[in-house]
Amino acid sequence: MVQGRCMKCQAQVDIKDAKEVTMKNGMKAMKGECGKCSTKVFRIMGKAKK
Numbered sequence: 001m002v003q004g005r006c007m008k009c010q011a012q013v014d015i016k017d018a019k020e021v022t023m024k025n026g027m028k029a030m031k032g033e034c035g036k037c038s039t040k041v042f043r044i045m046g047k048a049k050k
Contacts, residue, residue, distance in 0.1 A: 004043035006034040015041050 001014045015032035023029055028045040 002030050002032075002043065004030065004032075004041040006037065006039055006041055008037050008039040009034060013041065015043065020045075 002018050003012050004015050005011070006013045014035040015030055016035045016038075018030045018032040021029050021031050023044075027047055030043045030045060032041055033039065034041050
């Protein structure tokens with residue numbers, strides 16, 4: 001399970017329904033919901049490999 005920081009809970013939480021996305025600048029990120037409060041959570045992972 002991937003973790004990210006929830007701005008509403010102010011804590012590291014598990015990202016529920018995580019999906020990997022590629023941003024415009026070519027970096028990978030995980031997008032999903034907070035496991036506790038269902039707020040959107042976004043975590044930048046790093047550069048995408050070609």
